[in-house]
Amino acid sequence: MKVGLFGANGRMGRVLIDALDQNENTVLSVATVRDDSPWVGMNVGELAGIGKKDVNCSAISSLSENDADVMIDFTLPVTLESNLKWCVDTKTPVVIGTTGLSETQLGLLDAAAQHIPIVFAANYSxxxxxxxxxxxxxxxxxxxxxxxxxxxxxxxxxxxxxxxxxxxxxxxxxxxxxxxxxxxxxxxxxxxxxxxxxxxxxxxxxxxxxxxxxxxxxxxxxxxxxxxxxxxSSRLTFAKGAVHAAQWLHGKTPGLYSMVDVLNLKLNVS
CATH class of the missing domain: 3.30.360.10 (Dihydrodipicolinate Reductase; domain 2)
Structure with missing residues (x-):
């Protein structure tokens, strides 16, 4: 399964590169950074400190429709709207781990989930x-x-x-x-x-x-x-959970899902 990353140069982005490399059922197909980022063109493996890989960081404006089966987004709230718009326009499912969202941004998630499947969680552990x-x-x-x-x-x-x-x-x-x-x-x-x-x-x-x-x-x-x-003790815990969520999300119908759904946890015990 092809998985793409928004914000590959972030703290979680680099760990996600490692987690995807370790997972036998996924391949990192595209890793985006800002158009003006000095990381454009850098090898993702060298960015993550795991040795050279087959993918280089690309400018987000160069992202195309068939680059990924699922995207993962752990970027900042300010980029949520544009990232969601791209996913909706291309019908690409997305796993979102960005925190600190406003009520307006949470509304954007609800609206996007009418068109594509989304997993949104504050924590993927x-x-x-x-x-x-x-x-x-x-x-x-x-x-x-x-x-x-x-x-x-x-x-x-x-x-x-x-x-x-x-x-x-x-x-x-x-x-x-x-x-x-x-x-x-x-x-x-x-x-x-x-x-x-x-x-x-x-x-x-x-x-x-x-x-x-x-x-x-x-x-x-x-x-x-x-x-x-x-x-x-390690961000790799969160990254592996997000990769698991991406695998689970592939092929799902539009809707807003959580890790409760991904892990099939029963939270209402009353």
Whole structure:
């Protein structure tokens, strides 16, 4: 199966090159960068540090209809609209891992999914998606009495906060408890405040060094607490999940899918 990459020179783009090279059932057919990028023409294997391969980075304007069976996009939110438009125009399925999307950009995903199959997830790790199931189970048992806090840590270069994964964890918990995360989330505490409202879900964010990704959901009651934690030590975990999603997506009907669909996870345990 031919898989193409948007943003091959990004941190995830380089790891995806490696993941596709390791997968026996996929071939990297095209790897795009900005038209004015100094990486245009560079060999993708040398870019990813895995030795010379058969594909060079190409300008995104040179991308053509038959270059890929599925595209993968882990670029920035600003490029989402143009990348989606190309996929819709060429009827090319796409796996999207871009986080920090606005409500308007999420609407673009919904609109595009009327025409092509799309997998969109905040995190492509199998462990994180299993964690979404576990936090639902914990929320159904403890959520009406425990205080709930979500902490996350990432590398210094990550721009959106809280992370998309932290927000997905919060959404899963809020949904299980019948709450609206938009109204019950607390994103920062400072100074003297009233006693904590048990109905809120707190978020704390760390940005430091080269932390790949750590997430903890804390359920703290009087006398006991439960912590559910996932720690990633390599971006290759996410890349392999995205490649798996691309293989799953090939041949699907138009629609907006998630890793819940890809992994056939049952998240509603109530």
């Amino acid at each position: 199998v462990g994180v998606n299993l964690m979404l199931s576990l936090v639902r189970q914990a929320a159904s048992v403890l959520g009406h009495s425990a205080d709930i806090e979500i902490t996350e840590a990432h590398h210094r270069f990550k721009q959106d906060a809280p992370s998309g994964t932290a927000m997905a964890i919060g959404e899963a918990i809020a949904d299980e408890l019948g709450r609206d995360l938009k109204t019950c989330a607390v994103y920062g505490r400072e100074g003297k405040e009233p006693e904590r409202d048990q109905g809120t879900i707190g978020f704390a964010t760390v940005r430091a060094g080269d932390i790949v990704g750590e997430h903890t959901a804390l359920f703290a009651d009087i006398g006991e607490r439960l912590e559910i934690t996932h720690k990633a």
